Amino acid sequence: MATPSPTTFSQPFNFFKDVRRTTLKTSTIFGPKLKSGEIEHTHLRLLTFFKTGPRLELKASKEPPGLTQQLDNSRLESLAETENVCDFFEDLKHRFLRFKKRKFKENLEHFQNLAQGQAPKFMIIACADSRVCPSNILGFQPGEAFVVRNIANLVPTFESGPSETNAALEFAVNALKVENILVIGHSRCGGIRALMSMQDEEDSSFIRSWVVVGNNARLITKSAASNLSFDQQCRHCEKESVYHSLSNLLTYPWIEEKVARGELFVHGGYYDFVECTFEKWTMDYEGGNLQKNSRFAVKNQFYWC
């Protein structure tokens, strides 16, 4: 059996490969509670442990693998604290196997086709908020939607430079040739709250640096809804920011061209998870009369409740 080199511990993929080769040592690492053969548990424990023990990870990159045998009792206690996390991963394992049995295997031909390539009709831009998963609330199935999620479902302008959101847009529009882009805002959005709470003075946090993308929506909200409570202003801005994101989409020349030719449609959505309602509208680009940063006409507006 090959001995992993010390440096492999700082490289996740090699790390797991090497863990597999050194499974026999896991009883030394994790004590007698771990039965031999519990490979999956071993990986999970190691994953969790290395996530929660950065100092050991750093040390492991410098010392030979034998250091794992030197774990003291306090570190073993910290492993015990990860039991709940392991239980959760056990739950995830069952969910995955259920998906494989009930969806993948029962629709094998569909998934085999998907394995050859994807041709989604939709690109979705949604908030990273754990309560607003588009696949969950709108039932998108694998292969149906190319999804990017970010704080407050914002779309930066073309001029603002590269970001993961416009990289995803470029791929979805130019390579996948999606026919629809749907930006979904939602109720009680923490990102919009951060945007609305933002002070004019500089703040170097990553969150502030990102949500400032929606600053125009914030300014319009502050101006149009100044008589409302802060919570109501946030709700107003949650929708206003979607309008601004849709406008920002048109700052990308390759998006505007397709919209003008009727090859691509841009939609807004708003999911209220308090009342469980969904509003949907489509940008009306007829005549190309959209002025930059102006409010555009909408069509096909629906309210699902």
Ligand SMILES: [Zn+2]
């Ligand atoms: Zn949000």
